[in-house]
Amino acid sequence: MKFISWNVNGFRAVLKKGFEEIFNELDADFFCLQETKMQEGQADFHPEGYYEYYSYAEKKGYSGTAIFAKEEPLSVTYGIDGKHNDEGRVITLEYDDFYLICAYVPNAQNELKRIDYRMEYEDDLRAYMTELDKVKPVVYCGDLNVAHQEIDLKNPKSNRGSAGFSDEERGKMTELLASGFTDTFRYLQPETTGVYSWWSYRFNARANNAGWRIDYFIVSNRLEPKIKEASILTDVYGSDHCPVSLVLE
Structure with missing residues (x-):
């Protein structure tokens, strides 16, 4: 099974930048999007052979x-146990052998002004995943808005304490992994450096590869033997993020 996850930073915008061709070329069994920035009916994309599931924020765009x-x-479930659904951040699909969760984790924002909500979200999400994992394995993907370790961003010293690299956010990722889950990219490539999934639009960050790895596939530990490939597709453009992929046996 092949999974793709991509923060498209506006689905309507990326549709004008060759998304359909990229979608067809990647030929995934599951293609998850974050930050679609749209309401129902605003995107005309209906790929043949796929079921479509959207979650929209109440706030437009x-x-x-x-x-x-x-x-x-x-x-199909939207939100987390009936919570955190007003911003369209979480979709869960249930299958015979696993759950698939697509998530766009809230940004803590400048000066961490939304860190309290972010911590609440993280705790609720971890509890939700832990309960699902008791039933069947979980595949969790999306823009998780955190670089977990110093190896996961180009400039860790200057970004220490910033949104996405605060001790609080990194600590919640550590808690999640410790509760029975695996970061698939690091599982296969524990020492790889210089491979990122997001770059600021400023300062020629992508050209200089001054990026962050904040997009993930995280799976239940018992799926580790089935992880065949976990990649970051840095050659795919159209957003300030690039897609990440997972292949399970």
Whole structure:
């Protein structure tokens, strides 16, 4: 099974930048999007052979997630146990053998002014994933808005304490992994440096590869033997993020 996750930073915008061609070329079984920035009916994209699931933020032009799946799920859930659904951040698809969660994790914002909400979200999400994991394995993906370790961003010293690299956010990622989950990219490439999934639009960051690895596929520990590939597709353009991929046996 092949999974793709991509923060497109505006689905309508990326549709004008060759998204359909990229989508077809990657040929994933599951294609997850974050930051779609749209409302229902605003994007005309209906790939043949896929089921479509969208979650929209109440605020127009903000947040939002989507999943395109070749196989119809047993069930579809939006939000986290009835919470955190007003910004369209979480979609869960249930299948016979696993749950797939696509998420766009809230940014803590400048001066960490939204850090309290971010911590609440992280705790609720971890509890939700832990409960699902008791039933069947979980595949969790998306823009998780945190570089976990210093190896995960170009300039860790100057960014220490900033949104996405605060001790609080990094600590929540550590808690999540310690509760029974695996960062698939680091599982296969524990020492790899200089591979990132997001670059600021400022200061020629992408050209200089001054990036952050904040997009992930995280799976239940018992899926580790099934991880065949976990990649960051840095040659794909169209957003300030690039897609990340996972192949499970």
